[in-house]
Amino acid sequence: MNIIHVSSYxxxxxxxxxxxxSQILMKPNCVLGLATGSTxxxxxxxxxxxxxxxxxxxxxxxxxxxxxxxxxxGDHPQSYRxxxxxxxxxxxxxxxxxxxxPDGCAADPKAYGLAYDxxxxxxxxxxxxxxxxxxxxxxxxxxxxxxxVAETHTVTLDKSTIEANKRFFNSIDxxxxxxxxxxxxxxxxxxKVLLIANGAAxxxxxxxxxxxxxxxxxxxxxxxxxxDLTVICNLD
Ligand code: F6R
Numbered sequence: 001m002n003i004i005h006v007s008s009y010x011x012x013x014x015x016x017x018x019x020x021x022s023q024i025l026m027k028p029n030c031v032l033g034l035a036t037g038s039t040x041x042x043x044x045x046x047x048x049x050x051x052x053x054x055x056x057x058x059x060x061x062x063x064x065x066x067x068x069x070x071x072x073x074g075d076h077p078q079s080y081r082x083x084x085x086x087x088x089x090x091x092x093x094x095x096x097x098x099x100x101x102p103d104g105c106a107a108d109p110k111a112y113g114l115a116y117d118x119x120x121x122x123x124x125x126x127x128x129x130x131x132x133x134x135x136x137x138x139x140x141x142x143x144x145x146x147x148x149v150a151e152t153h154t155v156t157l158d159k160s161t162i163e164a165n166k167r168f169f170n171s172i173d174x175x176x177x178x179x180x181x182x183x184x185x186x187x188x189x190x191x192k193v194l195l196i197a198n199g200a201a202x203x204x205x206x207x208x209x210x211x212x213x214x215x216x217x218x219x220x221x222x223x224x225x226x227x228d229l230t231v232i233c234n235l236d
Contacts, residue, residue, distance in 0.1 A: 001224065003210060003231045009198050012234045013042025016130070016196050019230065021050055023128040023192070029060045031120070033129035033182075033190055034088075035140075036065065036080045039198045040130060044088040051092040058094040064120050064186075066131070066140035068104040069176035070154060078168050079104060102152065102180045109180055113152035120186050129190035133197050136160050137205045137218040141181035148216045150185035154178055184222055193226050197233040206233055 006012050020043065023030055034040075050056040065080055074081035081101040089099050100119065106112035120126060131139050136158055142149065143158045156178050157165075166172040187193065197206050209220035210231060216222075223229050 001210065001226075001229045001231070003233065006232060006234045007236065009042055009234055012196055012198055012232050013046050015232050016040070016043040016194060017046030017050065019194055020047060020128060020130065021056055024056055024058070024061060027127060028057060029062075030127040031123045031125065032061060032063045033126040033131075033187070034063050034065050034084065035130050035132045036067070036083045037132040039132040039196050041087055043130070043196065047088065048091040056092075058092040061094065062098040062123055063089075063094065063100060064116075064123075064126060064182075065099075065101040066187075067179050067181040068102040070104050070109070070178040070180055071176050072104045074101070074103075078174075102182075104176075104180060106180070109154045113154070113180060113183075116152045116182070117186055126186060126190035128192045128194060129187055131187070131193060131195040131220075131223075133195060133202060133205050133209065133220050134158075134161055135164055135201050135205055137209050137220045139187065139195070139220045139223070140183075141179040142184065142219040144217045144219060146216060148219070148222055149183040151183045152180065152186070153183055154180050184219075188222065188226060190226075192228045193223060193230070195220070195223065195229070195231045197231070197235065200235060202233070203235045206231070206235060 068080045072079040141155050162175045169175050208218045214221045
């Protein structure tokens with residue numbers, strides 16, 4: 001585990017983008033696991049800049065996103081598909097058909113989740129997984145629970161997650177209460193994991209996740225067992 005402390009969001013975003021860019025340069029047909037939320041926005045901006053400068057080519061890679069709200073279609077401005085198109089995919093030369101975001105409107109989410117995991121496995125697994133972390137230690141939408149769930153599955157969001165995400169909606173009542181999320185299986189099977197955390201509100205989650213016991217009550221703590229984990233934090 002490599003924990004890097006930086007002193008600004010800009011530095012965090014630059015470093016994270018450099019790690020992702022190295023992955024793409026080393027293996028142009030790599031599989032990237034991607035995250036949404038406010039933290040990776042600066043990382044994606046840096047990646048777009050590298051693409052615009054001609055330093056990065058996205059045309060042969062494949063992406064799988066971690067999660068999506070249940071009930072939101074991809075054209076809903078708060079859906080994670082919309083977020084990814086808006087913050088990254090529309091600005092680089094990734095092939096749209098090679099970008100995967102879980103379908104929040106899948107008729108049979110259980111079967112869909114298994115098929116999503118199989119699609120990742122069929123691509124040879126994830127080479128580099130980018131993660132944010134919730135204030136409660138969640139990764140993707142794996143909320144504190146009694147057990148770690150391996151497969152892509154549906155979850156009921158924690159009150160604290162709904163509270164944290166209401167800033168993106170007109171009111172808290174509009175925040176979906178359920179989501180479909182990659183489980184720990186595909187995340188832990190990723191060859192490399194890069195977790196980014198920004199702001200004082202994430203301090204406790206980082207401490208509990210990486211300096212405390214491994215427990216599903218703190219979902220990110222399982223990452224202590226990952227053989228190639230980098231954490232970049234700006235916690236001031
Ligand atoms: C989003 C995701 C979530 C976020 C987490 C932190 O795809 O998987 O786990 O990474 O909620 O969100 P921000 O970055 O908004 O603090």
